[in-house]
Amino acid sequence: MTVLLQGGSCHRDIITIEDVSFSYEQKQVISGLNVSVKERDFVGLIGSNGAGKTTLLKMIVGLLKPDQGKISLFGEPVSRFKHWERIGYVPQKNAFNPLFPATVREVVLSGLYGRSKLFSRVTKAEASKAEDAMLAMSIEDLADKRIGQLSGGQQQRVFLAKALINNPALLILDEPTVGIDAETQENFFHMIRHMHQRHNITFLMVSHDMEWVRSYLGQEPIQMNGKLRFYVKHSHELENCVENDLTHSLKDLRKSMDRRASFVF
């Protein structure tokens, strides 16, 4: 099912950063930052180590408080924001312990365990969401494998499935391709681009991959702050606002890529 939305309705504010500063001890990392991310924008965040990329992400998702300024999500201040299920978050791969004793299915399903679902049990509908997300990411055969036994690329797909299980409106990716081989990276970016073109998802991605960021988001950063550079593809550069079933479309993508026979990542 595809629903076309009228022009103006796809320009909601997703992330609004107003005059935000942050420093560690004496070192100022971010100063007077102003950024406005609209619905379906794709923001690539680039910067050397210590430039404040992860700091900024942490402030956006409320893990760190800015020294100064204000950050809003979906028009609400982060501190009062409640709809975390609208945000998919893919952390850096090294954030988890490969020895962790959980299966792929358990990890994917845990994407549903937010505040809104406290005290509830896993329902059949939720379980089938997990199956859909795994199918979309081509990891259904790995469902009962222990997460630590998977390759880096496979683990990354597990985390993506976990982030996508709620059909998020905003997807935050923290260096998603670190430690993954070149071909797998290429497939990963192909899928990300497909998701951005075809779905009502806003992207915020920290990346080291200058080449891809420039080729998709444009040669020049649209904003700089200290050592941070923001590359943005605005939603108005896309054809129209679409909203459809994400996992369904990812399954289509998967079929088309299976035909290309290179979706082995």
Add this chain to the structure above:
Amino acid sequence: MEIIASEFFQRALLGGFLIGITAPVMGLFLVLRRLSMIGDTLAHVSIAGVALGFLINVFPIGVGLLFAIAASFAIEKLRKAYKSYAELSIAIIMSGGVALASLFFTMGRGFNVNVSSYLFGSIYTLGNEDLLVIGIVTIIVLAAVKIHFKELFLLTFDEDAAAVNGLPVKYFNIMISILTALVISASIKIVGALLVSALLTIPAACSLIIARSFKQTIITVVLIAELAVMAGLMIAGVWNLAPGGTIVMLLIFMLILLLLAKRGFKI
């Protein structure tokens, strides 16, 4: 052999059975959050509480529990003060607890207290009120884990992602600390304060080798702990040994067997 039929031994068996469920489950969450040493630290501090309890003649295990809870908060505070050297806080609190315990015990030298039974465990000292405490602690811990299973999973898997998912991480951290303090205080009389952390951590170490899923891991830690506790108590009863020692040696024995078996399968 008639010791096994005796009332105090039956009490020890029942108490051991209950902590054989709760201790390894809480221990699993600690190990997965890389906080294995917390159990040991809280146990050392709770000895100080036990000693004070004897000194002022108030239910020693209860005072031990209060000390353990206070210590868990102190560790959190100190962890924040030394952010990048968080284990410093554990070292400080642990030695502080033992120092305090030694002071209290030497102040109460005149009392007829068998210190070693608190350090290494005993099958003789478990009273009915201790059994009641263990029962209540078991109910609380099992209820909390059952109700919050999903949240605990998310928290142990990736704390940051859990926070982004909207989980009140601070509340759950406090909950884990308090539940751990409860379990440790309940276990001290049987396993002993010096050895209780083995009952928390070694079953987790074993199950990390064999279990595939998180659910399997939880079942495995309980099975391994029960095996060690029941057999350990029997051996301790029959040969009149400290049960803490027999239980922990059995746990280590099982761990070595599993490690060897895993190697054997791989070759």
